[in-house]
Amino acid sequence: xxxxxxxxxxxxxxxxxxxxxxxxxxxxxxxxxxxxxxxxxxxxxxxxxxxxxxxxxxxxxxxxxxxxxxxxxxxxxxxxxxxxxxxxxxxxxxxxxxxxxxxxxxxxxxxxxxxxxxxxxxxxxxxxxxxxxxxxxxxxxxxxxxxxxxxxxxxxxxxxxxxxxxxxxxxxxxxxxxxxxxxxxxxxxxxxxxxxxxxxxxxxxxxxxxxxxxxxxxxxxxxxxxxxxxxxxxxxxxxxxxxxxxxxxxxxxxxxxxxxxxxxxxxxxxxxxxxxxxxxxxxxxxxxxxxxx
Amino acid sequence: xxxxxxxxxxxxxxxxxxxxxxxxxxxxxxxxxxxxxxxxxxxxxxxxxxxxxxxxxxxxxxxxxxxxxxxxxxxxxxxxxxxxxxxxxxxxxxxxxxxxxxxxxxxxxxxxxxxxxxxxxxxxxxxxxxxxxxxxxxxxxxxxxxxxxxxxxxxxxxxxxxxxxxxxxxxxxxxxxxxxxxxxxxxxxxxxxxxxxxxxxxxxxxxxxxxxxxxxxxxxxxxxxxxxxxxxxxxxxxxxxxxxxxxxxxxxxxxxxxxxxxxxxxxxxxxxxxxxxxxxxxx
Numbered sequence: 001x002x003x004x005x006x007x008x009x010x011x012x013x014x015x016x017x018x019x020x021x022x023x024x025x026x027x028x029x030x031x032x033x034x035x036x037x038x039x040x041x042x043x044x045x046x047x048x049x050x051x052x053x054x055x056x057x058x059x060x061x062x063x064x065x066x067x068x069x070x071x072x073x074x075x076x077x078x079x080x081x082x083x084x085x086x087x088x089x090x091x092x093x094x095x096x097x098x099x100x101x102x103x104x105x106x107x108x109x110x111x112x113x114x115x116x117x118x119x120x121x122x123x124x125x126x127x128x129x130x131x132x133x134x135x136x137x138x139x140x141x142x143x144x145x146x147x148x149x150x151x152x153x154x155x156x157x158x159x160x161x162x163x164x165x166x167x168x169x170x171x172x173x174x175x176x177x178x179x180x181x182x183x184x185x186x187x188x189x190x191x192x193x194x195x196x197x198x199x200x201x202x203x204x205x206x207x208x209x210x211x212x213x214x215x216x217x218x219x220x221x222x223x224x225x226x227x228x229x230x231x232x233x234x235x236x237x238x239x240x241x242x243x244x245x246x247x248x249x250x251x252x253x254x255x256x257x258x259x260x261x262x263x264x265x266x267x268x269x270x271x272x273x274x275x276x277x278x279x280x281x282x283x284x285x286x287x288x289x290x291x292x293x
Numbered sequence: 294x295x296x297x298x299x300x301x302x303x304x305x306x307x308x309x310x311x312x313x314x315x316x317x318x319x320x321x322x323x324x325x326x327x328x329x330x331x332x333x334x335x336x337x338x339x340x341x342x343x344x345x346x347x348x349x350x351x352x353x354x355x356x357x358x359x360x361x362x363x364x365x366x367x368x369x370x371x372x373x374x375x376x377x378x379x380x381x382x383x384x385x386x387x388x389x390x391x392x393x394x395x396x397x398x399x400x401x402x403x404x405x406x407x408x409x410x411x412x413x414x415x416x417x418x419x420x421x422x423x424x425x426x427x428x429x430x431x432x433x434x435x436x437x438x439x440x441x442x443x444x445x446x447x448x449x450x451x452x453x454x455x456x457x458x459x460x461x462x463x464x465x466x467x468x469x470x471x472x473x474x475x476x477x478x479x480x481x482x483x484x485x486x487x488x489x490x491x492x493x494x495x496x497x498x499x500x501x502x503x504x505x506x507x508x509x510x511x512x513x514x515x516x517x518x519x520x521x522x523x524x525x526x527x528x529x530x531x532x533x534x535x536x537x538x539x540x541x542x543x544x545x546x547x548x549x550x551x552x553x554x555x556x557x558x559x560x561x562x563x564x565x566x567x568x569x570x571x572x573x574x575x576x
Contacts, residue, residue, distance in 0.1 A: 277422050278421060
């Protein structure tokens with residue numbers, strides 16, 4: 001079964017992860033721009049990070065046959081940093097136009113401050129200007145209130161709900177988002193937040209319409225294989241294969257296809273991999289013979 | 294930097310139905326040229342990556358093969374030349390560009406005067422092995438040959454760029470007139486790479502034989518004559534080509550080469566190789 005992993009921070013992962021993902025049927029990954037674990041101190045480090053997402057990381061994924069897409073944005077955590085947030089917003093338009101950028105994100109709320117709300121609103125406008133859907137990070141603390149506030153901001157901006165993916169959902173939030181017309185993302189973790197068994201229950205109760213699941217794997221304790229693992233659990237629970245495929249392949253593509261920069265046709269084949277190619281003189285091979293890989 | 298006004302008009306003509314949309318973007322950029330980095334990334338998806346077609350065409354000193362240039366490449370060139378984009382503007386788009394933006398900029402170099410922008414971007418080509426970029430920078434035009442000939446890039450840079458063809462097994466015939474810049478230093482580099490590859494049991498870039506024929510280095514004659522006995526048809530063909538080039542550059546070698554050609558000819562199974570051996574065997 002082909003899988004589109006719609007939220008994974010490969011920047012923080014090693015090549016073994018790419019290989020495992022590829023072997024498990026992951027044909028494409030979506031890497032949202034995010035917080036790197038500590039706050040950045042200048043706009044220059046954002047520029048370099050965004051360029052990694054469209055450059056080296058994309059190259060790395062392709063070496064394993066995986067198509068790499070990204071969303072660009074100022075994450076809510078660093079949105080609070082008034083010494084850089086305006087400068088970051090100013091550079092985002094050029095990155096929102098990159099071919100592999102299929103959305104604006106992660107935007108949203110974390111501490112749920114006024115500044116986060118302003119930055120989220122402005123980035124909804126950015127998405128509108130570039131005709132992109134948005135990937136919204138929702139708070140891990142006081143989640144229900146955070147979800148409601150995110151939805152209110154989207155409504156205030158009159159941003160089309162069908163172009164909004166509210167991520168990191170759970171059993172509680174699904175009751176809030178179900179009838180809004182937006183998309184719901186569920187981040188499956190090994191031990192916290194949402195696990196495969198709970199996700200199975202959600203699918204059995206609510207179905208798969210406008211749902212996507214992801215691993216959100218990053219620099220912390222997380223597992224990039226959570227989507228393939230959940231696929232197995234869903235099938236074991238009797239969810240028909242075509243529904244599982246809809247959930248892990250068609251749904252994420254349908255959502256991000258609203259950017260006009262991605263479609264099923266371009267994902268029909270694995271990303272082409274020429275192991276002799278380097279990016280800025282750099283290779284994933286670290287001196288190994290490409291003919292023996 | 295002075296742009297030739299004729300080239301922008303010619304470029305526009307080649308855009309056909311895309312010209313109007315390109316003009317709209319150009320108008321936006323004329324009003325605010327700082328928008329160039331925002332406009333540039335979307336060109337491939339707005340104008341497509343299909344080849345323009347039409348074969349080789351002259352633009353001043355430049356020869357470009359439009360069968361390999363894409364519509365987005367020409368739109369990019371039209372915008373950059375119409376705007377008379379500065380070296381710094383172009384280098385900025387390149388430095389922060391994605392894979393397609395960089396490919397388009399390499400193609401744009403063909404329509405701009407040779408100069409610092411050319412040398413800076415070709416220096417970037419040296420740092421990558423992305424085939425799309427190397428093809429955009431060096432293939433389907435005479436940009437590389439012009440850059441070497443005019444001293445826009447120095448001989449060492451030219452040699453290292455040509456060596457990229459061997460390293461990535463690219464078709465040298467796509468770099469128009471490149472063979473005219475064969476030199477002993479490059480031949481030695483190619484010979485060393487070939488020896489290294491053979492030691493590792495890997496194939497040798499077939500154009501090695503032709504380049505060694507154009508510029509002889511120690512060991513070149515032995516490699517070319519040995520190539521006539523290779524089991525691969527393509528290698529024997531390339532070796533015969535190289536020997537012809539070697540003979541044309543040095544008629545004193547004629548008797549020696551004729552001897553080997555005559556000895557090989559009756560055993561050579563391929564007509565195209567035999568024809569070249571026949572040429573070698575006769576004055």
